[in-house]
Amino acid sequence: MQLGSTELRVYEGRGFVAGWRFTIQFSDGTRRLDLLVDEWFPRSAPRAALIDRPDFLTWPHVERDGVLCLLPGTAAVDPTNPAGAARVTIGSACELIEECVAGSNTDDFRQEFLSYWNWALPEKHEAFYSLLAPAQPTRAIRVWNGKPFALLADSDQDISRWLTNRRGEKDVDDLPSGGLFLWLDAALTPAEYPASGGALLELVRSAGGIEILERLVKANPNRIVIALGAPTSNGPCVAVVSAWRPLAKTYPKGRSRNPVQDGFRPGKMPARMLIQRYVAGGQVVWSPVERVDTDWILGRNKSAHIERLLAARVVVLGCGSVGAPVALALIQAGVSNMTLIDPDSLKWANTTRHPLGASSVGRNKAEALTEHIRRDHPHVGDISAHPRRWQDVMRTSPDVYSTATLIFSAMGDWEAEGGLNEWHVASGRRFPIVYGWTEPFACAGHAVAICGEGGCFNCGMSNVGVAVSTRTSWNAATVRQEPACGANYQPYGAVALGHVVSAIAGVTLTYLTQDVSQSSEVVWSGEEEFLKACGGSWTATPGTANSLVKRPWERRPDCPTCA
Amino acid sequence: MFDCEDDILAYHDDEITLPQPERTAMRDRRNANRDRVKEGLKNASNPRPIEFKGQGSYAMRTMTQHPENNYDIDDGVYFEMTDLVGPKGGDLSPLDARQMVRDAADDGCFKTRPEVRKNCVRVVYDAGYHIDIPVYRRVVTRDAFGQESVHYELASSEWKRSDARDVTKWFDTENNRQSGDTSNGRQLRRITREIKKFAKSRNSWRLLSGFGITKLVAECFRGNVNREDAALYDTMKAIRDRLNLDLVVKHPVTLNETITNGEKDPKAVNLKDRLSDAINWLAPLIEANCTREKAVKCWDNVFNTDFFSNRFEESTQAATAGSASVLSAGLLIESGQSEGARDAVQKQGGGRYA
Numbered sequence: 001m002q003l004g005s006t007e008l009r010v011y012e013g014r015g016f017v018a019g020w021r022f023t024i025q026f027s028d029g030t031r032r033l034d035l036l037v038d039e040w041f042p043r044s045a046p047r048a049a050l051i052d053r054p055d056f057l058t059w060p061h062v063e064r065d066g067v068l069c070l071l072p073g074t075a076a077v078d079p080t081n082p083a084g085a086a087r088v089t090i091g092s093a094c095e096l097i098e099e100c101v102a103g104s105n106t107d108d109f110r111q112e113f114l115s116y117w118n119w120a121l122p123e124k125h126e127a128f129y130s131l132l133a134p135a136q137p138t139r140a141i142r143v144w145n146g147k148p149f150a151l152l153a154d155s156d157q158d159i160s161r162w163l164t165n166r167r168g169e170k171d172v173d174d175l176p177s178g179g180l181f182l183w184l185d186a187a188l189t190p191a192e193y194p195a196s197g198g199a200l201l202e203l204v205r206s207a208g209g210i211e212i213l214e215r216l217v218k219a220n221p222n223r224i225v226i227a228l229g230a231p232t233s234n235g236p237c238v239a240v241v242s243a244w245r246p247l248a249k250t251y252p253k254g255r256s257r258n259p260v261q262d263g264f265r266p267g268k269m270p271a272r273m274l275i276q277r278y279v280a281g282g283q284v285v286w287s288p289v290e291r292v293d294t295d296w297i298l299g300r301n302k303s304a305h306i307e308r309l310l311a312a313r314v315v316v317l318g319c320g321s322v323g324a325p326v327a328l329a330l331i332q333a334g335v336s337n338m339t340l341i342d343p344d345s346l347k348w349a350n351t352t353r354h355p356l357g358a359s360s361v362g363r364n365k366a367e368a369l370t371e372h373i374r375r376d377h378p379h380v381g382d383i384s385a386h387p388r389r390w391q392d393v394m395r396t397s398p399d400v401y402s403t404a405t406l407i408f409s410a411m412g413d414w415e416a417e418g419g420l421n422e423w424h425v426a427s428g429r430r431f432p433i434v435y436g437w438t439e440p441f442a443c444a445g446h447a448v449a450i451c452g453e454g455g456c457f458n459c460g461m462s463n464v465g466v467a468v469s470t471r472t473s474w475n476a477a478t479v480r481q482e483p484a485c486g487a488n489y490q491p492y493g494a495v496a497l498g499h500v501v502s503a504i505a506g507v508t509l510t511y512l513t514q515d516v517s518q519s520s521e522v523v524w525s526g527e528e529e530f531l532k533a534c535g536g537s538w539t540a541t542p543g544t545a546n547s548l549v550k551r552p553w554e555r556r557p558d559c560p561t562c563a
Numbered sequence: 564m565f566d567c568e569d570d571i572l573a574y575h576d577d578e579i580t581l582p583q584p585e586r587t588a589m590r591d592r593r594n595a596n597r598d599r600v601k602e603g604l605k606n607a608s609n610p611r612p613i614e615f616k617g618q619g620s621y622a623m624r625t626m627t628q629h630p631e632n633n634y635d636i637d638d639g640v641y642f643e644m645t646d647l648v649g650p651k652g653g654d655l656s657p658l659d660a661r662q663m664v665r666d667a668a669d670d671g672c673f674k675t676r677p678e679v680r681k682n683c684v685r686v687v688y689d690a691g692y693h694i695d696i697p698v699y700r701r702v703v704t705r706d707a708f709g710q711e712s713v714h715y716e717l718a719s720s721e722w723k724r725s726d727a728r729d730v731t732k733w734f735d736t737e738n739n740r741q742s743g744d745t746s747n748g749r750q751l752r753r754i755t756r757e758i759k760k761f762a763k764s765r766n767s768w769r770l771l772s773g774f775g776i777t778k779l780v781a782e783c784f785r786g787n788v789n790r791e792d793a794a795l796y797d798t799m800k801a802i803r804d805r806l807n808l809d810l811v812v813k814h815p816v817t818l819n820e821t822i823t824n825g826e827k828d829p830k831a832v833n834l835k836d837r838l839s840d841a842i843n844w845l846a847p848l849i850e851a852n853c854t855r856e857k858a859v860k861c862w863d864n865v866f867n868t869d870f871f872s873n874r875f876e877e878s879t880q881a882a883t884a885g886s887a888s889v890l891s892a893g894l895l896i897e898s899g900q901s902e903g904a905r906d907a908v909q910k911q912g913g914g915r916y917a
Contacts, residue, residue, distance in 0.1 A: 001877060004573050004576070004577060005572075005573065005576040005577070006569045006570075006572050006573035006576065007569075009572070012746075022888075022890055023888055023889045023890065024889065024890045024891070024892050024895065025889050025890065025891050025892060026892045027892070030889055045908060071908065071910055072910060072911070072912075074910075074911060074912030075908055075909065075910050075911075075912060076908070076909040076912045076913045077907065077908055077909075078906065078907045078908070078909075081903075081904075081906070081907040082907075083904075083907075084903055084904040084905075084906065084907025084908075085904075085907040085908055087895075087898045087899045087901070087904035087907070088899045088904050088905065088907055088908045089899070089908075090895050090898070090899060091895050091896045091897070091898055091899015091900060091904070092899055094892040094893075094895045094896045094899070095896050095899075097892065098892060098896070
C-alpha cells in the first residue's frame with residue numbers, strides 16, 4: 001500500500017516524500033514495515049520504519065518514530081539500481097527485526113551506548129564536557145558548574161587550565177565542587193538507566209562509590225554530579241546523572257518541611273539515612289557528556305606517536321604566513337607545549353595568507369596566535385608567546401631554547417637565522433632546528449632540518465643567505481614594496497603556499513617523532529605553468545614540477561661556521 | 564470522542580485543499596488575465612492600473628476542491644482616481660469604470676464574453692472557472708489641516724468605500740493568532756476549508772457563503788493541535804450554538820456592514836440546521852463503545868463521501884495477517900542479499916573522506 005500524506009506525517013522532519021507499507025511475517029507474527037524515500041532518492045538510501053514495535057528503547061537500532069538504523073552514515077547507494085537499494089533496505093530491516101525478536105542484538109545497546117543514552121534524554125538538557133580519564137577506578141572528581149556547559153575533571157588544575165585556555169583570563173566565577181566518577185564493568189542498557197534516586201543509589205553501591213557519595217552528600221549541595229564511565233568495544237563511554245536534593249516544602253502559617261534534615265539536628269543524621277533521603281528522595285536528571293580530554297581530541301586521529309608529541313616542547317620562531325600555519329598544524333597533530341616568538345604585528349594585508357584574520361589585526365602575531373591556539377584547542381598544555389626577536393628572548397630567557405625538543409624557524413631572514421645557526425653549532429646541535437621558507441610566489445618551498453650529523457644550516461647557504469638548492473630563478477625582481485621605506489614583501493597567496501606549509505610541517509613532524517640524527521632537506525617544486533606565468537624558470541637544482549625531493553644536507557668542508 | 568484525526572487530516576489533504584498543481588495553474592490563469600487587461604487598457608489608451616491584488620478565498624487560501632473545477636478567483640484592479648476621468652473631465656462613473664475594464668478583458672477569444680456585474684467584471688472560462696475583477700479607485704483627500712489620507716472605493720452601483728485587502732489581512736491575523744500550530748496552512752485555515760467543504764457536500768443545500776463561514780470559524784474557532792477531528796467537531800458545534808443565539812454575521816472589517824441578509828437570513832438558518840444534523844450524525848463518536856468502523860461511517864455521512872470507509876478498509880486489509888499480501892521476512896532477507904541487490908548499497912562508502 002502506498003502511504004498518503006497522513007501516514008508520512010508521522011515521520012515529520014525527516015523529509016520523506018513517498019512510502020510504501022508492507023505486512024511481513026516474522027518468526028513471532030506479522031508486523032507492518034514502511035519503506036520510505038526522500039526527495040533525493042534514488043541518490044539517497046531508502047529508509048525502513050517498523051510500525052508494529054515495542055516501546056521505544058526496547059529494541060536497539062529502532063528510533064523514536066520507528067525508523068530503523070540500518071546503514072552507517074558513510075554508506076553509498078547506486079542511483080541506477082533503486083530497486084536493488086530498496087531490496088537491501090527491506091532485507092536488512094527484516095534481518096534486524098529478527099535479531100531483535102530473538103534478543104540476539106541486545107549487546108548493541110552497550111556497544112553503542114552513547115546513541116541510546118542521547119535518545120533517552122529529555123528535550124532540554126544540560127551540556128557536560130569531560131576532561132576525565134575515562135578509565136577505572138571509581139573515584140572522586142571535580143565539577144565546574146558553569147554556563148553554558150559544566151566541566152568534569154580529575155583535578156581543579158585541569159579545570160582551571162582548560163577554562164583559562166578556552167575563555168582567556170576571565171575570572172572563574174564558580175569554583176569547582178565535588179563529584180563522583182563511577183566506573184562500571186559494562187555500559188548500561190536502557191532498561192538499566194537509573195530512572196529514580198533509588199536505582200541510582202543501587203548503581204553507586206554496585207560500583208563501589210558509596211563512601212565517596214556519603215562525603216559528597218554531607219556537604220549538602222544542591223545537586224551531586226555522578227559521571228558514569230564504562231568500557232565498550234568501541235572505546236570507553238561517559239554519561240552524567242545528576243542527583244538533585246529534594247526541595248524543601250513550605251506550608252501556610254510559615255511552617256516548612258526539609259525532607260533531608262527533618263527529625264535530626266545538623267550533623268547528627270546517620271550517613272546511611274542522609275544519603276537515602278538525599279539521593280533516593282530527590283530527582284534524577286540524565287545528561288549527555290562530550291569528551292574534551294586530550295586522548296579523545298587527539299586519539300581520534302590514531303597517531304602512533306601521540307605520546308611523543310604530547311611530551312615535546314617546540315619553539316616557533318616567526319609567526320608569519322609560513323610559521324603560523326605550520327605551528328597550527330603541529331598543534332593539531334598533537335604538539336601540546338609550544339613557545340611562539342615574533343616581534344611583528346598583524347596587518348590587514350597579511351590576512352589573505354595568515355590563519356589569523358581581521359579580529360587580530362594590530363596585535364602581535366605571536367600573542368594573537370597563542371590566544372587563538374588556546375581558545376580553539378583548550379586541551380593544549382603550555383603555550384606561551386614572546387612578542388620580541390629571538391635574540392632578545394635568548395638574552396633574557398635562554399631556557400626557552402635550551403629546554404626545547406625542536407626549534408622551528410620560519411623567519412626567512414638571514415641575519416636572524418644565520419645567528420641562530422651559529423648558536424645551534426656552538427651549543428652542540430643537541431636537538432634539531434627546522435628552517436622553513438618559500439621561494440617567490442610560493443612556486444617552491446624548503447624545509448631544512450639541521451641535526452647533530454651532516455651540515456649546519458650555513459653549509460648549504462651562500463654568505464648572504466641564498467640557499468644553494470634554490471629551485472627558481474627570475475629575470476626581474478620579485479620583491480614588492482609598500483609605499484613606505486623598507487617595507488618590502490614577497491607576493492604569494494595562501495593556495496600556492498599550502499603545498500609549502502604542508503611539506504615543512506611534514507618534515508618537522510618527522511624530526512619530532514623519529515630519532516633522526518642526519519641533517520636533510522626537503523624541496524617542494526610547484527606547478528611549472530604557474531612558475532612561467534609568474535615570470536620565473538627552474539634552476540639547475542635537481543627536481544621536477546609538482547614533486548617533493550628529499551636529499552641529505554651535506555657538510556661543507558669550508559663552512560666558516562662549523563668547519 | 565473517538566480519535567479520527569488521521570482520517571480528517573487525510574481527507575483535508577487529499578480531498579479538500581487544492582493540490583499544488585491546481586494552485587499553480589490557477590496562479591498562471593490569474594497572471595494571464597492580468598496581462599490581458601493591462602494590454603487591453605493600453606491598446607484603448609485607457610488609464611494604466613496601479614496594481615492588481617488577489618482577494619477572497621483565493622487570497623485567503625481557503626478554496627476547496629470542486630469536482631467541476633468551478634473555482635472563483637477574485638482579483639481586484641486598482642486605479643488612481645485622478646486617472647479615471649470621463650470625456651467631459653468629470654469622474655468616471657462606477658459603471659463606466661467596470662465597462663472600461665470589461666472591454667479591456669475582452670480580447671475576442673472568449674466563448675462567453677466578459678460581462679459587467681454589479682460589483683465586478685466577470686471573465687468566464689470554458690474549463691469551468693471564472694475570474695471576478697472588482698474595480699477600485701485610489702482616493703487621496705486632505706483634511707482641514709492639509710493632512711493627506713488615502714482610501715479605496717469599489718466601483719459598485721456607486722463608488723463605495725471598500726478595500727478587500729483588509730479582509731485578507733484580517734484572516735491571516737486571526738489564523739496566526741488562534742491556530743496552535745504553524746504547519747499545513749495552520750489549523751484555523753484548515754478548519755475553515757473543512758467546514759466550507761461540508762457546506763458544499765450536497766448540491767441541494769443553499770447555505771451561507773464561504774465568506775460567511777470563514778467569518779463564523781474565526782469567531783467560534785475551538786483549536787486543538789493534537790486532535791484535528793475534535794477541533795472540527797467543537798468548532799461546528801460552537802458555530803451552531805452561536806447561530807442559535809444570533810443569525811446575523813457582521814463583516815469583519817467594514818463597520819456596520821453584514822454578510823448575512825437581514826436578521827433571519829434563510830441561508831444562515833440553513834447552515835445552522837445542517838450543522839445540527841452533522842452534530843447528531845457524529846454523536847456515536849462520543850459513545851464509549853465507538854469503533855473505528857462506526858466512526859468512519861459518521862464522518863462519511865458528514866461529508867457525503869465514502870473516503871473514510873475506504874480508508875478504513877485499506878488499513879484493515881494491510882493489517883490482516885495471513886492474507887495473500889503478507890510477505891516472508893526470510894525471503895526478503897535473501898532478496899536483499901541476492902545478486903542485483905547487494906551491490907546497490909556500499910555500506911562502507913566509497914573510501915573518499917573530506
